[in-house]
Amino acid sequence: GQNIxxxxxxxxxxGAIVQINCTYQTSGFNGLFWYQQHAGEAxxxxxxxxxxxxxxxxxxxxxxxxxxxxxxxxxxxLQMKDxxxxxxxxxxxxxxxxxxxxTKLIIKP
Amino acid sequence: GAxxxxxxxxxxxxxxxxxxxECRSLDFQATTMFWYRQFPKQSLMLMATSNEGSKAxxxxxxxxxxxxxxxxxxxxxxxxxxxAHPEDSSFYICSARDLEEEAGELFFxxxxxxxxx
Numbered sequence: 396g397q398n399i400x401x402x403x404x405x406x407x408x409x410g411a412i413v414q415i416n417c418t419y420q421t422s423g424f425n426g427l428f429w430y431q432q433h434a435g436e437a438x439x440x441x442x443x444x445x446x447x448x449x450x451x452x453x454x455x456x457x458x459x460x461x462x463x464x465x466x467x468x469x470x471x472x473l474q475m476k477d478x479x480x481x482x483x484x485x486x487x488x489x490x491x492x493x494x495x496x497x498t499k500l501i502i503k504p
Numbered sequence: 505g506a507x508x509x510x511x512x513x514x515x516x517x518x519x520x521x522x523x524x525x526e527c528r529s530l531d532f533q534a535t536t537m538f539w540y541r542q543f544p545k546q547s548l549m550l551m552a553t554s555n556e557g558s559k560a561x562x563x564x565x566x567x568x569x570x571x572x573x574x575x576x577x578x579x580x581x582x583x584x585x586x587x588a589h590p591e592d593s594s595f596y597i598c599s600a601r602d603l604e605e606e607a608g609e610l611f612f613x614x615x616x617x618x619x620x621x
Binding site: 439 | 548550595
């Protein structure tokens with residue numbers, strides 16, 4: 396079966412750095428997305444990785460290792476507004492998105 | 505950036521009625537649109553893949569006769585919840601990929617919250 400694993404909840408302090416991990420087992424791989432979702436809203440795109448390595452975009456960076464079936468989202472200089480759920484999603488061989496359950500990130504002052 | 509618009513944003517209906525939700529790509533063409541459903545405290549679940557000019561592909565466990573999908577043009581897909589019941593109350597979200605982008609980012613609509621009384 397297809398499976399995406401990410402921690403259910405994480406807590407971090409404002410101004411700090413947090414890394415959210417995602418491991419996957421899917422039928423084929425056509426890329427991995429990270430999305431941010433605030434309660435009651437649709438997810439918003441953060442990053443897309445299809446090749447191994449680190450992609451940096453401002454305070455957010457995403458890393459992918461296809462051989463390990465592993466990705467992480469790194470958030471730096473945390474702000475209170477970063478409190479949200481972060482969703483990892485893999486595009487499988489049929490171009491379907493396989494979603495993780497999401498990681499609820501709680502930022503404390 | 506690209507915009508995907510959903511309408512209505514929220515709808516309340518009586519049990520047994522049908523509700524139609526529209527998903528439009530405003531500034532790009534999409535041969536494929538995806539419909540998702542999110543129940544409280546759960547992640548988005550893919551319901552079906554909407555293909556322009558052909559039948560939608562439904563995920564296992566999703567009733568195709570209950571959730572009718574029509575993708576009549578490259579910019580519009582509709583989801584009709586037929587004979588809605590309270591258990592169909594959920595947050596429905598569509599997404600689309602730009603035809604011009606190869607495996608590019610997926611753009612999401614704002615979501616439609618359905619409440620069935």
